[in-house]
Amino acid sequence: MGRADASQPIIVSRDLTKRFGGRAGLTALDRISLDVREGEFVALLGPSGCGKSTFLRCLAGLEQPTEGELLFDGRPIQGPPQGLGIAFQRDALLDWFDVLQNVLLPAEFGGLRVRDHEPRARELLRMVGLQDFAHVYPSALSGGMRQRVAICRSLLLEPRLLLMDEPFGALDAMTRDQLNADLHRIWADRRMTTLFVTHSITEAVFLSTRVVVFSPRPGRVAENVVLDLPAHRTLALREEPEFLRYARGFRALFETMGLIHG
Amino acid sequence: MSRAGRILLPLLGAVLFLLAWEVAVRILGVRPIMLPPPSAILHELSTAPLWFAEQAVYTTLITLAGFAMAAVLGVAFSILIVEWAVLERILFPLFVALNSVPKVAVAPLFIIWFGTGSEPKIAIAFLIAVFAVVIDSALGLRSVPADTLDLARALHGSRFKVLVRIKLYCALPHIFAGLKVAMSLALVGAIVGEFVSSGRGLGYVILTAQGQFDTARVFAAIAILGVLGVVLIGALDVVERYALPWRHRVAPGSGH
Structure with a gap:
C-alpha cells in the first residue's frame, strides 16, 4: 500500500448519498462531501x-454508498x-475471552502471529491503567473499563x-x-x-x-x-x-x- | 444460596413429598396394587438392588448414547443450516416434517431395521432428542449481537474464525439449554425403545411388572428413572459450569 502524499487527503467523500430501502426509501445521507x-x-x-x-x-x-464516491488513500x-481501527458505542468485547485476548483480537482475526503483538497489547493496557486486569473476564469490569479495553483493541495494530x-x-x-x-x-x-x-x-x-x-x-x-x-x-x-x-x-x-x- | 442449601433444600422437598404420600396412602387405605406407599417401593428396591442397578445402567447407557449422537449431530446440523442459507432452505422444512412424525410410531420400524439389540433404542433416543439440540443451537448461533459481527468484519475475520471464536461461544448457553432438554428426551426415547422390544432396562422392568400387576416394582423403576433424570441433568450443569467459566468465575484459572 503506497502511502499517500501528505498534502493528499486520506479520506475523500464526494456527493456521498446513502438510501435505505430502495428508491422510495429513507435517505440517510444526502450528498456528503468531505475531505480528511x-x-x-x-x-x-x-x-x-x-x-x-x-x-x-x-x-x-x-x-x-448508494451514490457518490468514497475514497481511502485514493482508492x-x-x-x-x-x-482500520474501530470502536462502537457498545464495547463489543467478547465475554468469553479475557481482557488481553480481547485486545489481541485484531491480530488474531487479521491472521497475524498473536504472540508478536502481546507486548504492544500490554503497553496499551498500561497506558489506560488496566495493566493488572489482563487476565480478567470483561464481565468483571465497569462500563468505563470495558470501553478502555475496546479502545486498546482498536489501537492494537497502529491503525492509520x-x-x-x-x-x-x-x-x-x-x-x-x-x-x-x-x-x-x-x-x-x-x-x-x-x-x-x-x-x-x-x-x-x-x-x-x-x-x-x-x-x-x-x-x-x-x-x-x-x-x-x-x-x-x-x-x-x-x-x-x-x-x-x-x-x-x-x-x-x-x-x-x-x-x-x- | 449456600452450597449446602442448594443440595439440602431440594432433598427436603423430596422427603416431604414422600412423607405426605406415605401418610396419605395409610390414612386413606389405598390398595397397594393401585398406589403402593414409598416404604413398599423402597422395600421392593432393597430385595434386588443389584438387578435394579443392572437395568438402570443399561437404560443409562442407551440414553447417553442417544444423547451423545443427538448432541454431536444436532450441533453439526445447526452449524450447517446457519452458515449456509441454501442448506437451511433445502433441509430445515424436511427436518421439521420428519420431527413431526411421532417417534413412537416409528419405533416398530426400527426393530425391523436394526433388530432387537441396543441399536433401535439408541436410534429412538437420538431421534427424540435431536430436535431440541438443533433448534436451540441454531438460535444460539444466530444470537451474536450485530456490532460484534460488524467488528469481526472490520477486522477481516475469516468465516471459520468468526464461527469458532464468536458464534459458537455465543451459542454455548443456548446449546446447553438444548442439551438439558435433549437429555430428558433421550431418557424418554430409551424407555420407549425398551417398551417396544427389550429383555433389559427399566422400560422392560416396567412393562413386565405391569403384566404381573406388581405395582411396587413399576414404581421402583419409575423412582429410579426420576433419580436418573436428576443426576443426568445435574451432570450437565457441572459440565456447563466448566465449559462457560466466564459466566461463573471472575478470572480464568491459569494464565497463558
Whole structure:
C-alpha cells in the first residue's frame, strides 16, 4: 500500500448519498462531501438519526454508498479497509475471552502471529491503567473499563484510520470526562487520523481539530469548522473562553436547526 | 444460596413429598396394587438392588448414547443450516416434517431395521432428542449481537474464525439449554425403545411388572428413572459450569 502524499487527503467523500430501502426509501445521507487529512481528529457532530453513524459505517466498509464516491488513500472503499481501527458505542468485547485476548483480537482475526503483538497489547493496557486486569473476564469490569479495553483493541495494530461511533455514549458523565482526557492524550501522542461520532458538543470541541456538523434527516454537512485550540489539552480547557465560544456557536447552530430550544 | 442449601433444600422437598404420600396412602387405605406407599417401593428396591442397578445402567447407557449422537449431530446440523442459507432452505422444512412424525410410531420400524439389540433404542433416543439440540443451537448461533459481527468484519475475520471464536461461544448457553432438554428426551426415547422390544432396562422392568400387576416394582423403576433424570441433568450443569467459566468465575484459572 503506497502511502499517500501528505498534502493528499486520506479520506475523500464526494456527493456521498446513502438510501435505505430502495428508491422510495429513507435517505440517510444526502450528498456528503468531505475531505480528511492525515492526522486530523474530526468530530462528526449531530443529533440522533442524522446519518453520522451511517457515514462512519460507509468508511468502515460495512455499508456501501448508494451514490457518490468514497475514497481511502485514493482508492474506493469496497470492504473494510486495511489499517482500520474501530470502536462502537457498545464495547463489543467478547465475554468469553479475557481482557488481553480481547485486545489481541485484531491480530488474531487479521491472521497475524498473536504472540508478536502481546507486548504492544500490554503497553496499551498500561497506558489506560488496566495493566493488572489482563487476565480478567470483561464481565468483571465497569462500563468505563470495558470501553478502555475496546479502545486498546482498536489501537492494537497502529491503525492509520480510527473510527469511533459514540464510544462514550453509554457512560456516566464522570467516566466520560476521564475517557475524553485519556483519548486525547493517546491521540496527541500518536496523531492517528480519527473520525469520532458524537452528539455531545463539549466532547466534540474538546477532542477534535475539526468539527463537522450534520443536519438531521437527510444527513447533510451543515457546518465544517476547523478549531483553533491548543494541541495539548486538559479538561480545564472546557472553561476557557475560546472553548466556550465554539461550544456556544454549535449550540446556536443547533437552535437555528430547531433541534434545541433555549 | 449456600452450597449446602442448594443440595439440602431440594432433598427436603423430596422427603416431604414422600412423607405426605406415605401418610396419605395409610390414612386413606389405598390398595397397594393401585398406589403402593414409598416404604413398599423402597422395600421392593432393597430385595434386588443389584438387578435394579443392572437395568438402570443399561437404560443409562442407551440414553447417553442417544444423547451423545443427538448432541454431536444436532450441533453439526445447526452449524450447517446457519452458515449456509441454501442448506437451511433445502433441509430445515424436511427436518421439521420428519420431527413431526411421532417417534413412537416409528419405533416398530426400527426393530425391523436394526433388530432387537441396543441399536433401535439408541436410534429412538437420538431421534427424540435431536430436535431440541438443533433448534436451540441454531438460535444460539444466530444470537451474536450485530456490532460484534460488524467488528469481526472490520477486522477481516475469516468465516471459520468468526464461527469458532464468536458464534459458537455465543451459542454455548443456548446449546446447553438444548442439551438439558435433549437429555430428558433421550431418557424418554430409551424407555420407549425398551417398551417396544427389550429383555433389559427399566422400560422392560416396567412393562413386565405391569403384566404381573406388581405395582411396587413399576414404581421402583419409575423412582429410579426420576433419580436418573436428576443426576443426568445435574451432570450437565457441572459440565456447563466448566465449559462457560466466564459466566461463573471472575478470572480464568491459569494464565497463558
